[in-house]
Amino acid sequence: MKTKALIIIIVLLVVVISAVTVYPMLIGKGSDNDNLEKEEHINLQLGDPFITNVTDSKSLVKVGVTIRLNDKEAAKQLEENSGEVRDIINFILRSKTEEEFREQSIQRVLKEEIRSKINERFDFDCVEDVFFTEIVLQ
Known part of the structure; x- marks a missing residue:
């Protein structure tokens, strides 16, 4: 039972980290430095x-x-x-x-x-x- 809970926590953690990383790229915001350079x-x-x-x-x-x-x-x-x-x-x-x-x-x-x-x-x-x-x- 503990191993199933540990696997679920690891999977959720990977999904959250991926979402936080990919979200800015998908909406096109990029980093603030990229926006400053373009301006x-x-x-x-x-x-x-x-x-x-x-x-x-x-x-x-x-x-x-x-x-x-x-x-x-x-x-x-x-x-x-x-x-x-x-x-x-x-x-x-x-x-x-x-x-x-x-x-x-x-x-x-x-x-x-x-x-x-x-x-x-x-x-x-x-x-x-x-x-x-x-x-x-x-």
Whole structure:
């Protein structure tokens, strides 16, 4: 009789622990840290795509850019200085040759340059990533 009671208690304990563990995942709440991380990412769309000439070429490049930030104040500062941000990106795009735009590594190179130049200019480290919505070379 005691072994049956012990087995029932163990089974109930396993069921309760499983329910407590699985319930938050089923309702999609996750942990508080997951929710805070999601809220801290701000994607800043920089308006119309950039259209600029390419170094030593008659070609033009059209690039749509979105910047991912991890700080709301930094996003506000970049929005207020969007002209300067666009100038930084235009300068980087104009500095590339047609050959560079044809290389497979161009997106990685542009992402890193844009991220580092904006962080450097505004004296923060809030730009986490740069996304390209389009890149067209004509």
